[in-house]
Amino acid sequence: MLDKKIVRTLQKQRLANYVGFQRMQEETALRKLLFRSNQWQKAQIIAVFLSTATEINTQPIIARAWSESKRTVVPKIINKQMVFVEITSGSNFNLGQMNIKEPIDSTIFDITLIDLAIVPGLAFTVYGERLGYGAGYYDRFLSLFCGDTVSLALGVQLVTSLPLEGHDQKVSHILSQRK
Numbered sequence: 001m002l003d004k005k006i007v008r009t010l011q012k013q014r015l016a017n018y019v020g021f022q023r024m025q026e027e028t029a030l031r032k033l034l035f036r037s038n039q040w041q042k043a044q045i046i047a048v049f050l051s052t053a054t055e056i057n058t059q060p061i062i063a064r065a066w067s068e069s070k071r072t073v074v075p076k077i078i079n080k081q082m083v084f085v086e087i088t089s090g091s092n093f094n095l096g097q098m099n100i101k102e103p104i105d106s107t108i109f110d111i112t113l114i115d116l117a118i119v120p121g122l123a124f125t126v127y128g129e130r131l132g133y134g135a136g137y138y139d140r141f142l143s144l145f146c147g148d149t150v151s152l153a154l155g156v157q158l159v160t161s162l163p164l165e166g167h168d169q170k171v172s173h174i175l176s177q178r179k
């Protein structure tokens with residue numbers, strides 16, 4: 001879809017150009033909102049992505065989960081399918097497609113055991129609509145997943161509307177500083 005492609009390109013630029021102290025502060029505030037949320041507090045098993053340089057840094061989220069004795073699983077692409085694999089402090093990683101870190105371990109985690117999924121994206125609306133990188137991995141996952149879903153949206157990721165298609169899935173909660 002052409003307009004999705006245009007918005008993706010624009011959003012990748014906006015995210016890549018948003019660097020510095022203000023961004024770090026905004027990321028910290030969003031993670032704080034996450035840690036205070038009901039969905040976080042009641043979750044025992046959390047799916048989180050291993051962030052790239054332009055995404056919200058998820059390392060502090062993983063560290064906080066472990067400090068609260070929560071288990072974490074992360075995506076891994078195997079045969080063009082996204083699965084989730086548990087990571088611990090002893091996990092080893094490789095670089096996969098798009099320079100995304102992936103655990104070397106391929107033990108597939110049962111997604112029905114995941115309580116909360118933190119969903120990446122390039123752009124979101126306050127209604128939970130999202131635009132991803134265009135592979136459809138998360139749309140397919142979200143169409144099957146019954147747990148809580150949340151995305152952390154920097155100001156530059158919040159848009160008033162998105163070009164959407166029938167297969168696009170919403171996340172249930174968008175955390176942002178624009179209230």
Ligand SMILES: Nc1nc2c(c(=O)[nH]1)N(C=O)[C@@H](CNc1ccc(C(=O)N[C@@H](CCC(=O)O)C(=O)O)cc1)CN2
Nearest residue numbers: 049050051052075097098100120121132133135137138
């Ligand atoms: N940090 C992070 N991890 C994530 C995602 C994400 O958005 N962020 N994903 C969210 O979905 C999945 C990976 N998503 C991907 C999306 C597109 C392509 C892809 O198009 N690969 C092509 C073209 C690469 C390019 O455009 O440069 C390829 O490698 O051939 C790969 C992975 C799972 N892990």
Ligand SMILES: Nc1ncnc2c1ncn2[C@@H]1O[C@H](COP(=O)(O)OP(=O)(O)OP(=O)(O)O)[C@@H](O)[C@H]1O
Nearest residue numbers: 130131132133134135136137138139140143167168
């Ligand atoms: N539930 C689904 N079942 C089968 N194919 C799907 C499903 N959801 C999405 N797709 C396919 O994935 C492709 C990419 O979808 P889309 O452009 O909406 O990606 P996106 O939302 O940007 O990416 P992602 O969900 O990976 O973050 C589409 O061509 C679509 O056909």
